[in-house]
Amino acid sequence: MKREALLDAAESVLQENGTQALTLSAVAERAGVSKGGLLYHFPTKEALITGLVSRVIAEFDELVAEHDTGGPDSYTRAFVEATFAVIAAPDGARTGRRWAAITAAATTPELTAPLRAAIGRWHHRDDDSPNAIVVRLAAEGLWEVAAQDPSQYSAEQYTALRRRLLGLL
Structure with missing residues (x-):
């Protein structure tokens, strides 16, 4: 296995x-x-939860790296593309992955530390344009909504939201 x-x-x-x-x-x-x-x-159960958290971080980092082309706001564009790659995927398999990891880790501060560090790294950038922070936070919030109710938006609505967020950059 x-x-x-x-x-x-x-x-x-x-x-x-x-x-x-x-x-x-x-x-x-x-x-x-x-x-x-x-x-x-x-x-241990803690090792299992650590595995869940590590996987969420690694997968998102890989998606961002795949989409990051360099240049102005490229990190935030990559962040948005990575977020939509997760939440708008047809099978929805990864939409709740971060929610599951956060929920499991929430019982112990040491288990949430790597996720908190990753979120800090994802959201605190020295090269941000004025809208970059707002766009990343909006994408982050949309992910939370999708994790709770994947059917909240249609594929067309996700496409429109993605375009709108990228248009703010």
């Missing part, structure tokens, strides 16, 4: 049943592995 499948199982448990249901036994059962198989990759 691969780490990614175990993290997917943990996300499913969180999204369907909430933080109180996130146990190593529940994740192992959801993934269809023995608890020992899960423990091989994640020896």
